[in-house]
Amino acid sequence: MLEINDLSISFSSYSFGLRKTETCAIRSLDLTITPGQIMAVVGQSGGGKSLLAHALLGILPRNARVTGGMLFKGEPLTIKRQAALRGRQIALIPQSMTYLNPLVRVGNQVAQAARLGGVPGRESKGAVSRAFTRYRLNQKVISCFPFQLSGGMARRVLTATATVGGAELILADEPTSGLDPASSGETLAHLRELADSGKAVLLITHDIEAALKVADSLTVFCGGVTLEVAAAGDFSSHGVLRHPYTRALWGALPGNDFVGAVPAAMTIAKNGGCPFSCDCPKSDTVCNDMMPELKRLYNGLVRCHYA
Ligand code: SF4
Structure with missing residues (x-):
């Protein structure tokens, strides 16, 4: 469904003296998602993950420069194609509630998304009603404005908006952020349900x-780079994690007795070396100076000189 090869995103800006500078936010990202699959992109907050969703939808700011390949159903995602697919075949469940128009009743916003996705106008009311039932929203909420909703309800409305048009690729950007455990579990279950019905989900x-x-x-x-691609089953006491950063992340979880510290936030190394080189116990001058290639290992991918 989706294939991303060597994607890099950078932003140009002007600093003192009108000198143009380029800041790289994502470098050499590779990713593939097939129908029925949930692929999670996991990383630190503020690490540029959301930019990936915006790049796929073609809604990055004008000073962004995107290089590399993005294929949807085998065809390149050009600006023209992105505009045609946005909200129809590729839909976003956004992180922020501000994506809801504060002046429009939420039912009308979901109906608008249904029509954009190809639901005929006369059937959009029924589609909205079904979407509200599916996401356990009372039918009375259809006539509410966004400010009248709780955080959990607003998130379910956003999910309904993204899915009502039958999009085949769902981009869910931090969908559980700020939710209590019950609402978070429910949101995740909805994503699983979408994948099980044949959609591809980028979480x-x-x-x-x-x-x-x-x-x-x-x-x-x-x-800003992919360090490892692993199956969910690799994250277990019997699994194989290939990268020291992933092992540190995994070991720092409460269920794993907090073995090791949570890796510090990192940025792309200015010298182009491995982004984990400052914290990695195996780091040497090669790691500091040279970005490792992404290579195949045990049915997954890893970017480490010594994996
Ligand atoms: S490339 Fe070097 S610094 Fe980076 S994870 Fe591998 S051993 Fe550690």
């Missing part, structure tokens, strides 16, 4: 525990 999150509850595979993202 972008900082919460590795949440991702492991529903994802089939995880892409571990750090300092």
Whole structure:
């Protein structure tokens, strides 16, 4: 369904003296999702994960520069194609409630998304009603404005908006952020249900525990690069994790007795070396100076010189 090859995103800006500078936010990202699969992109907050969703939808700011390949159903995602697919075949469950228009009743917003997805106008009312039932929203909520909703309800409305048009690729950006455990579990179950019905789901999150509850595979993202791609089953006492950063992340979870410290937030190394080189016990001058290639190992991918 979706294939991303060597994707890099950078932003140009002007600093003192009108000198143009380029800041790289994502570098060399590779990712594949098939129908029926949830691929979680896991990494630190503020590490640029959301930019991936925006790049796929073609809604990055104008000073962004995107290189690399993005294929949807085998065809390149050009700007024209992104505009045609956005909200129809590729839909976003956004992180922020501000995506809801505060002046429009939520039922009308979901109906608008249904029509955009190809539901005929006369059938949109029924589609909205079914979407509200599916996401356990009272039918009375259809006539509410966004400010009248709780955080959990607003998130369910956003999920209804993204899915009502029958999109085949769902981009869920931090969908459990700020939710209590029950609402979070419910949101994750909805994503699993979408995947089980044949959709492809890209789950972008900082919460590795949440991702492991529903994802089939995880892409571990750090300092703007993919460090590892692993099956969810690799994150277990019997599994094989290939990268020291992933092992540190996994070991720092409460269920794993907090073995090791949570790896510090990292940015792309200016010298182009491995983004984990400052904290990695195996780091040497090669690691500091040269970005490792992403290579195949035990049915997964890893970016480490010594894996
Ligand atoms: S490339 Fe070097 S610094 Fe990076 S994870 Fe591997 S051993 Fe550690």
